Amino acid sequence: MEVQTVKYPVVRNYIGGQFADNQASRTLDVESPLTGEVISTLPLSGTAELDQAVQAAKAAYPAWSSTPIKERVQIFYRYKALLERDMKALADLVREENGKTYDEARAEVEKAIELTEFACSMPQLIQGEFLEVSKGVEARVERKPLGVVASIAPFNFPNMVPHWTIPNALVLGNTMILKPSEIVPLSAGRIAELLKEAGLPDGVLNIVHGDREIVEAICDHPAIQAVSFVGSTAIAKVVYIRATSHLKRCVALGGAKNHLMVLPDAHPEMTASNVAASMSGCAGQRCMAGSTMVGVGAVDGIVAKIVEEARKIVPGQNLGSVISKAAKERIEKHITEAEAAGAKVLLDGRNTTVPDHEGGYYVGATVIDYVTPNMRIAQEEVFGPVLAIMRTNTLDEALNIENANPYGNAAAVFTSSGSSARYVMDHANAGMIGVNIGVPVPREPFSFGGWNDSKFGACDITGKSSIEFWTQLKKTTTKWNPESRVNWMS
Incomplete structure (x- = not known):
């Protein structure tokens, strides 16, 4: 009997900086829509695998969030160069798992590079505010990361849409769980490999593959502070309601009729x-x-x-x-x-x-x-x-x-x-x-996001608006000089 071989090995989760075998009992064939051929197999993770990823992200968070942002962005400068180096291979992978033409797949990777470039500008965008609000009293406002966050990506842009969230959220000091579409799971693994090569510490980005069970578990997990979602409107509504019912931030992008x-x-x-x-x-x-x-x-x-x-x-x-x-x-x-x-x-x-x-x-x-x-x-x-x-x-x-x-x-x-x-x-x-433009997608630093049933939640998912979503404000008021007069401000 002839043994059928597939082009790519079994898809594995990426947890704590390592690819991990998944013992899930349920699996899914990964097909190339170009030919209809099976090119890989995807084990569908459960809540145990998600919890492992969350624990890895929690363990990485203290050191990563305390790393100065000027140092965090250096990793993404190196990562940008790696995306440029591997442009053709990344585009070929998008084409094979998604079915795009090569030019469209390459354009997707080029957009991922632009999104990474924008993240590298974050030190100039979140400098904070400082003011002497009263004699001898100083007030400071700083942006701080949320903690462990999650990004749920769709099938139609397996390389670009993860870059809507990964560079900004990580540069701003969060650690992340990425849940790619189960239909196109291959590009995510290559993204993780390149980020590790660029110097991203283990556990800062984790990838868990699965279907509805993982999406629901992400919405429910008490240690995940924020969730972004891109997909159909019907599912976006469900994700938004479920995530916010667990007191998480959520921005969920749905469908359109343009x-x-x-x-x-x-x-x-x-x-x-x-x-x-x-x-x-x-x-x-x-x-x-x-x-x-x-x-x-x-x-x-x-x-x-x-x-x-x-x-x-x-x-x-x-x-x-x-x-x-x-x-x-x-x-x-x-x-x-x-x-x-x-x-x-x-x-x-x-x-x-x-x-x-x-x-x-x-x-x-x-x-x-x-x-x-x-x-x-x-x-x-x-x-x-x-x-x-x-x-x-x-x-x-x-x-x-x-x-x-x-x-x-x-x-x-x-x-x-x-x-x-x-x-x-x-x-x-x-x-x-x-x-006179048929696809009016904003370029960075302008943000992507619609209205009505095309988006649920505050803030947009990219550009300057995303800074508000991925961070929280810390306000500090200080006074060191006891000789200054005291008034209602001090």
Whole structure:
């Protein structure tokens, strides 16, 4: 009998600076969505493994939190250089476990480098405050870490999203438990190896692999002070409620339904390329994807150019796979239901296969016109390379559609009119706005975070706003001179 081999060894937890064998009775096959082949096996940890990781993080916390921040950031300067050194290998790993194109996977690692660069600027951002508040009385405010914190990451960005939290939280003096998505667990181990090579002390970062059981245990664990989560809105709500019920800080990012409003005066070529890229980048599997376009007035010519651009997006070449067979089936069902409900499919990506990758999970770029707001495809996050086009007569009607949806991640407008752009900027009910940009993701130091059902909790997960989330204020008032007069302040 031929013994089937897999490319990568069994995935292991990372606890106290060492990879640890996991004796879990439940396991999960790790598939590459590019081919459908099993590339590793993941034991699904339980609460005992989580507690080991928390104890390691607690043991590391006193020394790490008392290390001057100027010294902590030196590790991340070295880490940045290692990310740059291993760029191709890291991108290849993302591509294999997630299904992105190589260029998209490389861009993900480049963003991780930018996030690390921002963390290295922390000494200049948290200098604290000092003031003589009364004669001989001095007040000082400093930011201090929380303790052991946790980060729960999604499948769609196995390298970038962990870097939304790891560099900032650790540079600020916390120790961390990272729980990667069980669907894409491989990149996390390589991140841990590079951080150790850069000099990160053992126990500062720990990784526990698992599924729902570990997420619930993280929310419940009394020694974990804060939890960040990125995933679907349904799960984000559950995590936020459960974590905060245990008196933890929590920021939980959910899904989105982002609307791209296209006006007749929009630049046709720029609009078409932006809209096509927004709906199909990362196979549409990102919470900033422009999955819905709202055409305002006479935009038939622009729609035709969007279809023309979308035809250039070829699965297996410049379009990656979706994450799983179930995802492919769900996306294609959305398309079929919309067509049955009266929408017009202008470009059909169903039943797509890629030569030599027939087992992979591919959906071609799809453009559907004359979608109505009551259709399911107009209401739910598709998370695939699908653009649903709705039609309105006025910008106010388009904004009503955008603002009626329960999410609030992003909205964009394509126009040559400054006043129209300003109107959308002022009236769109979303946390991130684009003008002639289909994916308005802020760059550091500006933070990432939406509104409404796209985010639960205070503060954003990246940028300057994250400093507030990962730290707490210590206020000190001092007086040394007894000769100073005494008043109500002293």
